[in-house]
Amino acid sequence: MQLAKSLQAIKPSYIREILSVANSADVISLAGGLPDGDHFPLALMEQSILQLSSRAELFQYGNTAGYAPLLAYFHECYQLSDAQDALVCTGSQQGLDLIARAFLDAGDKVVMEAPSYLGALQVFGLAQASIESIQQREDGPDLQELEQCFANKTIKMFYAVPDFHNPTGVCWSLDVRKKVAQLCQQYNVALIEDAPYRELRFSGTELPLVSSFCPEHAIVLRSYSKIATPGIRLGLASGPKAWISALERVKQGADLHSSQPMQAVLLDLLQHADFPKHLDGLRQLYRQRYQYLADLLTAQLPANCQFESVEGGMFIWLSLPVGCHVDRLAKDMLEVGVAVVPSSVFYQSAEGTKPAFRLNFTNACDSDLALAVSRLVQVLASVK
Amino acid sequence: MQLAKSLQAIKPSYIREILSVANSADVISLAGGLPDGDHFPLALMEQSILQLSSRAELFQYGNTAGYAPLLAYFHECYQLSDAQDALVCTGSQQGLDLIARAFLDAGDKVVMEAPSYLGALQVFGLAQASIESIQQREDGPDLQELEQCFANKTIKMFYAVPDFHNPTGVCWSLDVRKKVAQLCQQYNVALIEDAPYRELRFSGTELPLVSSFCPEHAIVLRSYSKIATPGIRLGLASGPKAWISALERVKQGADLHSSQPMQAVLLDLLQHADFPKHLDGLRQLYRQRYQYLADLLTAQLPANCQFESVEGGMFIWLSLPVGCHVDRLAKDMLEVGVAVVPSSVFYQSAEGTKPAFRLNFTNACDSDLALAVSRLVQVLASVK
Incomplete structure (x- = not known):
C-alpha cells in the first residue's frame, strides 16, 4: 500500500538512530529528554494507585475532554476564564498534533523559532504546513524578523517554547513576551505556547506565560511528563472555547479519550500535600546536575566551543565551531560511548543551521556526566 | 482561527447529542457500545495494579511500538509471522486513525459496508477519503457489488468489521471471508479488518479472521476495551512489517507511545490463569442479556419491525418500516426515557439509508431491558 504523500515527505529521523544506540548499557546518553527515573514521585502516587482497582468507573469509557474532576482541578489551578476551556491529551505531543489537524491545511504557514522542537517539526511536516523560521536570540525570537514575517505573510500560528526552549534552553524575557503577544494580537496570529x-x-x-498577555489568541500546551512521569502520557491543551472544542472533535476520532485510571492518579498526585516538596526537590536535583555539567564544560572546553547558561529545563546547547560537521561529530561521540544530539535535526532546512550539540543533564549521574565531558573534550580536540 | 478544511467538512454528530442525554440517571441507555462495568475483570487486574508503583521503569518514556513484553506476548498469542509486526495503540480507534493518516491522501477511495461504524466514518471523513458504500447482506458484504467496485475503481482499502458488525451484528460466513480475501489479493486492495x-x-x-486468508494484504485491529476494560485505552494493529512501520512513524508524532503502566497491567491480565474463565463468564452474561432482549422483542414487536438474530457482539439491529423518520423516532424514545441510536448516523449519505435502531444489550440489566422494550413498543405503535 502506498504511503500518503504527507508521510512520504517526512525524512527518516536521524535522532531515532542515535536514541536506539543510546539505550545500550555501555553508552552514556545525554541525547534524550528524559526526566530522572530515580526521582519519579511514585511514593506520592502509591495510595492512589492502590485504590484504582476498587474504582470501576475509571475503567469504563470516559469523556473525550477528560476526567471531569481532573478538568475541574485544571480550570481552578490555571485560573481559566469563562471564555476558555481545557482538553486532556495523551501527552502534550498529542495536543500539538490535534492543533495541527484541527487548524492546518496543506501549505498553511506556521512560524517557529530556529532551531525548534523536533516533535513539532514532525507534526507540522505531517500536516504539510509551510514552516517560516525565525532566528532565536538570547532572550527569545528576533522581534524584527518576527514582525516582518507577520506583516508580510499570512501566518496561521506561531509555535513557541518560551520557557527553557528545547533544544537551546533559552527563556524569553518579559519584554519579548509582551511584544510577541502584542504582535499576535495585531496580526491575528494564534500563539501555540508549548510549556513542558x-x-x-x-x-x-x-x-x-506569553499567552497571559493574549489569552484570546493562544493555546497553552502543558506536559505532566516532566513534573509527574512520562509513562502515563498525559498533557493538557487550554485556550479559547471554540478552539478547544475543535481539538476535542479531532481527538474523538484520534483515540476517544486518554487513559482514565492514569488521569485519576495524576489528579491525586497534583493535589497531594507533598507534591510541592517533590517539585522543589526535582528543581534542586536538576540545578545541581546542570551546575555540575556547566562547571565541567567551563573548565575543560576548548575556546572554540561555548554555551549560554540556563535557568531551568533539561538542556545545554553547546555551540561548536562554524563549519564543523555535527552529524559526523555526533557519530564520533557515539564511538567513544557518549550519545548527544547534533543540531542538524532541530532545523527545518540545512540553510541557517548552526553547529551545536544538545546535551541533556537531567538523566545522568555526576560520574557519568564527568566521563561524558572528558570524552566530549577528546572528540572536540579534533575540531579545528 | 479558521478550522482546517477537513474538519469543516465533518458534520456535528447527532449521536453525541443523544449520548449526552443518555448519561442522565432517568434515561435507560441502549445507545452506547459500553461493556458492562459491573463485570470488569478488576479482581484479576488487582495484583498487577498493586505492584505498579514499585515498577519505576514503566513510568519512564517508552518505545512507540509498545511495551516490549506485551508485544512479545501478542506476537506469540496471535502467531504473527516473520513478515508481520504489531503496534500497540491508544485504543483500536487510534489504530484506525493511524492507518488513515499513514496511507490516505484526500480523494483516495475507501470501501465500507453500509451501514458502518461511526468512528470509522469520522476518521475517513477527516482524512478526506472518498467512501464507496457496499450493501451488507445477512452473511457479509454483497460480493457482486464488491467485486464490481474493486474492478472498476482504484480502491486503496476495504474497511470491514466481519465479526458481529457494528451496528448490525452481522457475522460474515466462511465463504464470504474467503471470497473477500481473494478479491483483496486479486485487486490489490488492503483489507482493514476491525475485530473489536x-x-x-x-x-x-x-x-x-478474513486476513488469515490474505495476511500480506491486511491489517488487523484488535481492541481490549471489550474483553479487558475501555478506560485503559489499549488496542493493537498488526500486519505486514512495512505497513506497521508506517503506522509507528505517524504514532510517534501523534502521542509518542501509549500508557506504559496500562500496557503492563493488560499483559498481566491477558496472562492471568483465570482470564479465560472471565471471558467465558462475559460471553455467558451477554448471551443471557441478548436472549432476554431478543425474546422481549419477538413477543412484543409490531409486525412491521424485525431483527436478525446474532451470535455475538453487543448490538441488535432493529429494522423499522420503510419511510419512517428514524431521527424523530429516536427523539420520541428519548422523551419516554430510552436512548437508542437511529440508523441515519451509520450511513455515509442519506441515499440508501434503511430505517433502523441500534440497540445495545450489554450494559443494561434485565429490568431496564424490559422497561425499555415496553416503551419502545409504545413509541413504535405510532408508526404506520
Whole structure:
C-alpha cells in the first residue's frame, strides 16, 4: 500500500538512530529528554494507585475532554476564564498534533523559532504546513524578523517554547513576551505556547506565560511528563472555547479519550500535600546536575566551543565551531560511548543551521556526566 | 482561527447529542457500545495494579511500538509471522486513525459496508477519503457489488468489521471471508479488518479472521476495551512489517507511545490463569442479556419491525418500516426515557439509508431491558 504523500515527505529521523544506540548499557546518553527515573514521585502516587482497582468507573469509557474532576482541578489551578476551556491529551505531543489537524491545511504557514522542537517539526511536516523560521536570540525570537514575517505573510500560528526552549534552553524575557503577544494580537496570529519545562525553573524569577498577555489568541500546551512521569502520557491543551472544542472533535476520532485510571492518579498526585516538596526537590536535583555539567564544560572546553547558561529545563546547547560537521561529530561521540544530539535535526532546512550539540543533564549521574565531558573534550580536540 | 478544511467538512454528530442525554440517571441507555462495568475483570487486574508503583521503569518514556513484553506476548498469542509486526495503540480507534493518516491522501477511495461504524466514518471523513458504500447482506458484504467496485475503481482499502458488525451484528460466513480475501489479493486492495467484538461470540462456531486468508494484504485491529476494560485505552494493529512501520512513524508524532503502566497491567491480565474463565463468564452474561432482549422483542414487536438474530457482539439491529423518520423516532424514545441510536448516523449519505435502531444489550440489566422494550413498543405503535 502506498504511503500518503504527507508521510512520504517526512525524512527518516536521524535522532531515532542515535536514541536506539543510546539505550545500550555501555553508552552514556545525554541525547534524550528524559526526566530522572530515580526521582519519579511514585511514593506520592502509591495510595492512589492502590485504590484504582476498587474504582470501576475509571475503567469504563470516559469523556473525550477528560476526567471531569481532573478538568475541574485544571480550570481552578490555571485560573481559566469563562471564555476558555481545557482538553486532556495523551501527552502534550498529542495536543500539538490535534492543533495541527484541527487548524492546518496543506501549505498553511506556521512560524517557529530556529532551531525548534523536533516533535513539532514532525507534526507540522505531517500536516504539510509551510514552516517560516525565525532566528532565536538570547532572550527569545528576533522581534524584527518576527514582525516582518507577520506583516508580510499570512501566518496561521506561531509555535513557541518560551520557557527553557528545547533544544537551546533559552527563556524569553518579559519584554519579548509582551511584544510577541502584542504582535499576535495585531496580526491575528494564534500563539501555540508549548510549556513542558515551565515548572523546571531552578534559578532566576518566574515570568508570566506569553499567552497571559493574549489569552484570546493562544493555546497553552502543558506536559505532566516532566513534573509527574512520562509513562502515563498525559498533557493538557487550554485556550479559547471554540478552539478547544475543535481539538476535542479531532481527538474523538484520534483515540476517544486518554487513559482514565492514569488521569485519576495524576489528579491525586497534583493535589497531594507533598507534591510541592517533590517539585522543589526535582528543581534542586536538576540545578545541581546542570551546575555540575556547566562547571565541567567551563573548565575543560576548548575556546572554540561555548554555551549560554540556563535557568531551568533539561538542556545545554553547546555551540561548536562554524563549519564543523555535527552529524559526523555526533557519530564520533557515539564511538567513544557518549550519545548527544547534533543540531542538524532541530532545523527545518540545512540553510541557517548552526553547529551545536544538545546535551541533556537531567538523566545522568555526576560520574557519568564527568566521563561524558572528558570524552566530549577528546572528540572536540579534533575540531579545528 | 479558521478550522482546517477537513474538519469543516465533518458534520456535528447527532449521536453525541443523544449520548449526552443518555448519561442522565432517568434515561435507560441502549445507545452506547459500553461493556458492562459491573463485570470488569478488576479482581484479576488487582495484583498487577498493586505492584505498579514499585515498577519505576514503566513510568519512564517508552518505545512507540509498545511495551516490549506485551508485544512479545501478542506476537506469540496471535502467531504473527516473520513478515508481520504489531503496534500497540491508544485504543483500536487510534489504530484506525493511524492507518488513515499513514496511507490516505484526500480523494483516495475507501470501501465500507453500509451501514458502518461511526468512528470509522469520522476518521475517513477527516482524512478526506472518498467512501464507496457496499450493501451488507445477512452473511457479509454483497460480493457482486464488491467485486464490481474493486474492478472498476482504484480502491486503496476495504474497511470491514466481519465479526458481529457494528451496528448490525452481522457475522460474515466462511465463504464470504474467503471470497473477500481473494478479491483483496486479486485487486490489490488492503483489507482493514476491525475485530473489536471477535471474542464476544456467545453462540455458533468461531470462524477464521478474513486476513488469515490474505495476511500480506491486511491489517488487523484488535481492541481490549471489550474483553479487558475501555478506560485503559489499549488496542493493537498488526500486519505486514512495512505497513506497521508506517503506522509507528505517524504514532510517534501523534502521542509518542501509549500508557506504559496500562500496557503492563493488560499483559498481566491477558496472562492471568483465570482470564479465560472471565471471558467465558462475559460471553455467558451477554448471551443471557441478548436472549432476554431478543425474546422481549419477538413477543412484543409490531409486525412491521424485525431483527436478525446474532451470535455475538453487543448490538441488535432493529429494522423499522420503510419511510419512517428514524431521527424523530429516536427523539420520541428519548422523551419516554430510552436512548437508542437511529440508523441515519451509520450511513455515509442519506441515499440508501434503511430505517433502523441500534440497540445495545450489554450494559443494561434485565429490568431496564424490559422497561425499555415496553416503551419502545409504545413509541413504535405510532408508526404506520
